[in-house]
Amino acid sequence: MITRFAPSPTGHLHLGHAYSLARGLKAIAWGGEIRLRIDDLDATRCRPEYVTALHEDMDWLGVSFDGPVMVESERVAAYDEALEGLRRRGLLYPCFCTRKDIEAALAAPHGDPGAYYPGTCRDLPDDPARREAEPHSWRLDHEKALALTGGLPSWQDHEGTMHFAQPADLGDAILARKDAPAAYHLACVLDDAAQGVTLVTRSADLAGSTPIQRLLQQLLGLPEPRYLHHRIVVNGDGKRLAKRDQAPTLRQMRADGVDGPALLDALMDERLPLGYRLADPT
Structure with a gap:
């Protein structure tokens, strides 16, 4: 272990x-x-x-x-390689939103207050010139990802086999931030695999990260560890x-x-x- x-x-x-x-x-x-x-x-x-x-x-x-x-x-090269692979598969999209933009969208009459992200940039046409000129993050399109993996991921916790409630709860997670080469979810799964981790031990307030990380492990062909959320x-x-x-x-x-x-x-x-x-x- x-x-x-x-x-x-x-x-x-x-x-x-x-x-x-x-x-x-x-x-x-x-x-x-x-x-x-x-x-x-x-x-x-x-x-x-x-x-x-x-x-x-x-x-x-x-x-x-x-x-x-x-x-x-x-380990930036490892993160870049994984991001490029996901981009080639059409699973990522650039997001130009600021935190204020997202809060405003969720407060709009038809906004979804339960969503992690309202999808503002999801269907924008690809614009390399804008990507070059403006800071942006890279988000995972969870609907496309789930279509590839065949459904919601499960995981083994100390309480048994765990399942996530519904696809919308995953959200389009940020995998690379505007100011960093990788965000927590991507770095975590790649680094756990590189270190041979078989048991992820972390506080229970991070349990909500597990479904998106299990999804990434499936997409990237990484081994599945067990989890202990204390x-x-x-x-x-x-x-x-x-x-x-x-x-x-x-x-x-x-x-x-x-x-x-x-x-x-x-x-x-x-x-x-x-x-x-x-x-x-x-």
Whole structure:
């Protein structure tokens, strides 16, 4: 069994990251490997100093990873190749919409408030000159993709075989952003396959990503891993820990004299420090 820990170096890690790491380590406790991946495709927010701090946190916790560290910014060629293959099959289309454009379309009288994307650019004629001149993302046409794969994907979770409700809930996911060579879904499935991951361990708030990622695995001929979506760590007010909210960091806990290996052992047994608890995402 092979799982992975794939943090983004956009800030210092907090207790929620350590708990996710502990879930992965618990899953392979009876024999397996855990690999490290640095999700650094967001060039505007990722910083080298956070990568350094991440390794310091792992040393403090007493964690050593199996195999070489994968760095996503070094894998652009792999993402480009996959995107080009999907484009050749007619499964991608350029999207010129801004977030404000999408919000306005969904607020229109005939907008679909339940959709991930209203399809504004789906049927635009191909315009290479516009693509050259204007920033754009690349979206997956989920209807065409489902027609090729033969229907909604299923996946194996710790609760059994899971199915997605209906095709429209997939949405036309972004696979390459305007400011990055690949978006989360595409990078995730390609990197999991390249690292030989057989068990994807991540928080339950990312469970909604699984159907589109299973669809991509089918389209790209990638192996299907199993999934373990764990609960999230919240504070005493029931608020999820987040970097943007300046959640207490592992770095600060280390400075306060907390024993790193003892903390990790406690998290593997789902024993959290005073003032924190586990919750399902709302």
